[in-house]
Amino acid sequence: MKKSNKIIFWVLGLIFYSVNIHASTNDKKPNILFIAIDDLRPELGCYGKDYIHSPNIDKLASSGYLFNQAYCQVPVCGASRASILTGMLPTQNRFLSYHSRMDEDAPGFTTLPMHFKNNGYYTVNIGKVSHFPDDQDHSWSEPPKRPDWEKLPDGSWSTEGWHDYLTEKNVAITKTDTRGFGPPYEKANVPDSAYSDGKSIEMAKRKLRELKELEQPFFFALGMLKPHLPFNAPSKYWDLYDEERIKMAPNPYLPVNVPQEGINNFGELRSYTGVPKQGPVSDSMAHNLVHGYYACVSYTDALIGDFLNELDKLGLTENTIIILWSDHGFFLGEHGFWCKHALYELATRVPMIVKLPGVKSHHEINTIVELVDIYPTLCELTVIPLPEHLQGKSFIKAFENPDYQHRSFAYSRFESGESIKKNGKRYSQYFTNDGVLNSEMLYDHEKDPAENVNVVDQILYRAEVGKYSSIIDSIRNNHQHE
Numbered sequence: 444m445k446k447s448n449k450i451i452f453w454v455l456g457l458i459f460y461s462v463n464i465h466a467s468t469n470d471k472k473p474n475i476l477f478i479a480i481d482d483l484r485p486e487l488g489c490y491g492k493d494y495i496h497s498p499n500i501d502k503l504a505s506s507g508y509l510f511n512q513a514y515c516q517v518p519v520c521g522a523s524r525a526s527i528l529t530g531m532l533p534t535q536n537r538f539l540s541y542h543s544r545m546d547e548d549a550p551g552f553t554t555l556p557m558h559f560k561n562n563g564y565y566t567v568n569i570g571k572v573s574h575f576p577d578d579q580d581h582s583w584s585e586p587p588k589r590p591d592w593e594k595l596p597d598g599s600w601s602t603e604g605w606h607d608y609l610t611e612k613n614v615a616i617t618k619t620d621t622r623g624f625g626p627p628y629e630k631a632n633v634p635d636s637a638y639s640d641g642k643s644i645e646m647a648k649r650k651l652r653e654l655k656e657l658e659q660p661f662f663f664a665l666g667m668l669k670p671h672l673p674f675n676a677p678s679k680y681w682d683l684y685d686e687e688r689i690k691m692a693p694n695p696y697l698p699v700n701v702p703q704e705g706i707n708n709f710g711e712l713r714s715y716t717g718v719p720k721q722g723p724v725s726d727s728m729a730h731n732l733v734h735g736y737y738a739c740v741s742y743t744d745a746l747i748g749d750f751l752n753e754l755d756k757l758g759l760t761e762n763t764i765i766i767l768w769s770d771h772g773f774f775l776g777e778h779g780f781w782c783k784h785a786l787y788e789l790a791t792r793v794p795m796i797v798k799l800p801g802v803k804s805h806h807e808i809n810t811i812v813e814l815v816d817i818y819p820t821l822c823e824l825t826v827i828p829l830p831e832h833l834q835g836k837s838f839i840k841a842f843e844n845p846d847y848q849h850r851s852f853a854y855s856r857f858e859s860g861e862s863i864k865k866n867g868k869r870y871s872q873y874f875t876n877d878g879v880l881n882s883e884m885l886y887d888h889e890k891d892p893a894e895n896v897n898v899v900d901q902i903l904y905r906a907e908v909g910k911y912s913s914i915i916d917s918i919r920n921n922h923q924h925e
Contacts, residue, residue, distance in 0.1 A: 471658075471659065471660050471762075472563070472564075472660040472825050472826075473660065473762050473763060473764050473800055473824070473825060474654075474660050474661050474662070474663065474759060474762060474763040474764070475559065475564070475660075475661070475662040475663065475763070475764050475766070475821060475825070476663050476665065476754065476763050476764070476765045476766070477572075477662065477663065477664040477665065477766055477821075478665050478666075478667070478747065478765065478766065478767040478768070479524070479570075479571065479572050479664065479665070479666040479667065479768060479769075479770065480666075480667045480669075480670075480743060480767065480768070480769045480770075480794075481520060481571060481666070481667065481668055481669065481670070481671040481769070481770060482520075482669075482670050482671045482672075482769065482770070482771070482773045482782075482783065483670060483740065483743070483769035483773070483793070483794060484769070484772040484773045484775075484789060484792070484793070484794070485511075485772075485792060485793065485794040486740070487500055487501065487504075487740070487744075487794060488500075488501040489501040489504035489505070489509055489796070490509070490511075490794060494684075494688070494690075495737060495740060495741070496680075496683045496684070496737075496740075496741045496744070497740060497741065497744040498744065498748070499744045499745065499747050499748025499751065500744050500747060500748075500767065500794075500796070502748070502751075503747075503751065503765065503767065503796055503798055504796050504805060505804075505805045506798060506802060506803050506804060506805065507765070507796050507797055507798035507799070507802065507805070507806070508796065508797045508798075508799070508802075508806045508807075508808050508841070508842060509795075509796050509805065509806070509807050509808065510794075510795040510796070510797075510808045510812055511807060511808065511809050512792070512809060512810065512811045512812065512853070512864075513768070513792070513793050513794070513795035513812050513813070513814065514791050514792055514793065514811065514812070514813050514814070514853035514854075514855060514864060515769075515770060515771040515772070515791055515793050515813075515814050515855060516532060516533050516538070516813060516814060516815055516854065516855055516856070517533050517538055517539075517543075517771070517855065517856060517857055518771040518772065518783040518784060518785060518786070518790040518791050518855065518857050519540060519541045519771065519783060519784055519857065520541050520574055520671075520770050520771065521538075521540060521541040521542050521543040521544070521574035521575075522538035522539055522540055522541065522543040523538075523770040523771050523814065524572065524573050524574055524770055525538045525543045525544065525545045525548060525549065525573070525574070525578075526538050526814065526815055527555070527768075527770070527814045527815065527817055527818070528545060528554045528555050528556070528572075528573060528579075528818075529545055529549045529552050529554055529555070529818075529832075530555065530815055530817075530818030530819060530830070530832070530833040530834060530835045531549055531552065531815065531832065531833070531834050532815060532834045532854070532918075532922060532923065532924075533856050534856075534919075534922050535919070536548075537549065539858065540858075541574065542574065542575075543574065544574070544575060544578045545573065545578050545579045546578055546579055552830075552832050553830050553832070554579050554582045555582075555817075555818045555821070556568070556582040556583055556662055556664060557579065557581070557582035558818075558822070558827065558830060559662040559821075559825075559827070560582060560583070560584060560662070562825075562827045562828075563659055563660065564659065564660050564661060564662040565584045565654065565657055565659050565660070565661045565662070566582060566583045566584045566661070566662045566664070567583065567584065567585060567650055567654065567661060567662070567663050567664065568583050568587035568588070568664045568666070569587070569588045569589070569643055569646050569647045569650060569663075569664070569665055569666070570588075570589060570590075570640070570643040570647070570664075570665055570666030570667060570668070571589060571591075571666035571667070571668050572587070572664040572665075572666040573587075575600070576589050576592055576594075576600060577600060588643075588646055589639075589643070589666075590639045590642035590643055590646070591607060591639040591668065606624060606625060606673055606675075607638050607639050607668075607673070607675050608625050608629055608673070608675065609629065609631045609633055609637055609638070609675070610629060610631055624673070624714050624715045624716060625673065625715065625716050626673065626715060626716050626717055627672055627673050627674060627712060627715040627716075627717070627718060627728075627732060627735070628673055628674035628675065628731055628732065628734075628735035629673060629674075629675035629676075629735075630676070630678045630681045630735075630738070631675070631677060631678060632677070632678045633677050633678075634677065635677060635742070635745065635746060635749075637677065638669075638675060638676070638677070638742075639668055640667050640668050640669055640742070640743065640746055641746060643665070643666070643667070643668075643746075644746045644749055644750050647663075647665055647750055648749070648750060648753045650663075651663070651750075651753055651754065651757060651759070652753075652757065655757045655758075655759060665750065667743045667746065667747065669739040669740075669742055669743045670736050670739035670740050670743060670773075671739075672711065672712065672715065672782070673715060673735075674732065674735025674736050674738065674739050675735075675739070676735070676738040676739045676741075676742040677742060680738040680739070680741040680742040680745070681734065681735070681738040683737075683738070683741050684734060684737050684738065686730070686734060689730060689733055689734050689737070691726075691729060691730065691733065691776055692775060692776035692777040692778075693893070694777055694778060694893050694895055695723075695729075695776050695777070695778070695779050696778065696779060696895075697778055697779060698778060698884075698886075698894055698895050698896060698897050699895065699896040699897060700896065700897040700898075700899075700900065701778075701884065701897050702873065702881075702882035702883070702884065702897075703882070704859065704860060704873035704881065704882050705785065705786070705787075705860075705871070705873070705882070705884050705897070706780075707774065707778070707780040707781075707782070707784055707785040707790075708721075709774070709780060709781040709782045709784070710784075711781075711782045711784070712724075712732075712781045712782055723779055724781070729776050732775070732776075732781070733775050733776065736773070736775060747767070751765075760800075761800055761801070762800055763798075763800065764797070764798070764799060764800065764821070764824055764825070765796075765797070765798035766795070766796070766797050766798075766817065766821070767794070767795065767796045767797075768793060768794070768795045768796075768814060768817065769793040769794055769795075770793070770814075771783045771790060771791065771793060772788075772789050772790045772791055772792050772793055773789065773790070774787075774789050774790065777789055777893070778894075784857065785857065786855060786856075786857055786860045786861075786862035786869075786871040786884070787869070787886075787894055788864070788869055788886075788888070788892075788894060789894075791853070791855045791862070791864070792864075793814065795812070795814075797842075799824075799842065806842075806845065807845075808838075808841045808842075808845065809845075810838070810841055810847055810848050810849040810850065811849060811850040811851070811852065811853045811864065812838045812841070812849050812850065812853075813835060813850065813853050813854070814835075815834060815835035816835040816836055816837065816838050816849070817835070818833055818835055819833050819835050819836055819837040820835075820837045820838050820839055822837070823837040823839045824839060834922075834923050836849075836850075850925060851865060851925065852864060852865035852866075852914065852924075852925075853865075854915075854918055854924055859873050859874050859875070859876075859881070860872065860873045860874075861874075861915050861918070861919065862915075863911055863914055863915060865911065865914070866907075867887070867888045867889045868885060868886065868887050868888060868889075868907065868911075869884075869885070869886045869888065869894065870883070870884070870885045870899075870907075870908065870911035870912075870915075871883065871884040871885075872912065872915055883899045883908070883912075884897045884899055885897060885898050885899035885904055885907075885908060885911075886898070887904070
């Protein structure tokens with residue numbers, strides 16, 4: 444056995460020992476820090492993008508497990524988060540849109556935080572974790588807290604702070620614009636605490652100090668809004684990037700042979716002031732959007748670093764499992780697309796990092812994993828029994844063996860489409876309301892990593908298309924896969 448594998452086995456054994464053997468009153472199960480980030484694609488220093496300033500997430504990855512092929516189930520926030528938190532796959536009738544709710548789409552099923560709560564954990568939610576803070580809010584040991592949402596006396600929630608504008612000009616625009624949103628980005632000379640995410644981190648640090656005094660382990664879900672639109676961040680994070688060195692997407696054109704269903708009209712971005720209601724954005728706006736996105740990534744990175752420093756200062760790091768993930772990917776002008784809402788690699792591939800107690804070195808995991816696999820993995824890491832309803836599967840063996848193949852493909856769906864990533868290719872199908880196959884896409888990532896040419900009609904790929912179609916058909920009929 445390789446030395447590195449022996450170390451990993453020892454670490455996992457140590458975790459299991461601390462869970463099951465209580466030799467002293469100080470022994471308890473490992474804590475869980477569950478960091479959710481909105482709209483973050485794997486464009487970070489630790490993923491080889493050295494032009495991105497992300498030192499804190501990079502530091503986390505330097506002593507943890509970085510997943511190179513992690514995929515979401517649905518490229519839209521509400522549905523993706525509902526899938527992750529229930530451990531269940533999307534279907535034609537479940538987890539369909541940004542406003543998907545667990546209590547409506549999967550009533551009666553035990554959520555991830557509720558399962559940990561039922562097994563002795565104190566569960567806390569600060570920031571955006573589920574799309575709606577009142578969705579299955581009984582899963583938490585105390586009410587969820589979100590600075591951008593305010594709970595009103597009648598029990599409803601106000602979303603006044605969601606867009607988080609600070610400059611006087613932008614505040615005026617948000618009040619007069621008929622679509623309700625202000626500009627898609629803002630650069631303000633303010634401290635980190637001025638925006639909602641900064642407020643979340645201050646709240647989270649205070650809560651962490653309280654949790655340190657608990658006799659029971661905690662499950663702390665920390666949700667970061669940025670880099671979600673609007674790209675509003677303190678000016679110092681904008682200033683990290685030289686405007687003249689920011690590169691635009693090299694392929695701002697539609698893929699060859701793309702079907703209509705495969706075209707993203709980025710309606711989310713078009714809701715903001717100054718963005719055309721149809722057609723492409725201007726070159727100057729595209730440049731500012733990319734710059735703003737990068738600024739928000741660095742802002743989020745700094746806030747996460749602040750919180751991780753607090754975790755360390757309180758002496759909690761060594762008994763805490765940390766998992767950092769994004770709910771889906773994001774387009775930044777590739778194919779002329781913006782936002783997510785499409786079945787492409789850029790919309791479905793996400794960053795994911797896991798830090799285990801005792802592990803001090805960097806490990807890269809190349810096998811395919813899905814976000815629906817997080818629920819069972821955290822259960823196995825803490826030796827908590829798995830609920831019967833789970834449709835994901837634990838990737839704990841990937842920590843033990845770098846050559847372990849967890850999945851042979853990843854599955855995602857959005858609206859009328861379903862997609863798999865397998866053997867270096869992405870295959871997607873789109874159906875009519877009557878369930879009839881309407882169109883297909885196939886991109887060969889070995890020859891065309893940017894997905895610029897849909898080769899589904901080429902004779903060379905006919906056999907593979909048939910196999911991939913059969914896989915999707917099986918998933919659609921059985922609502923589960925490998």
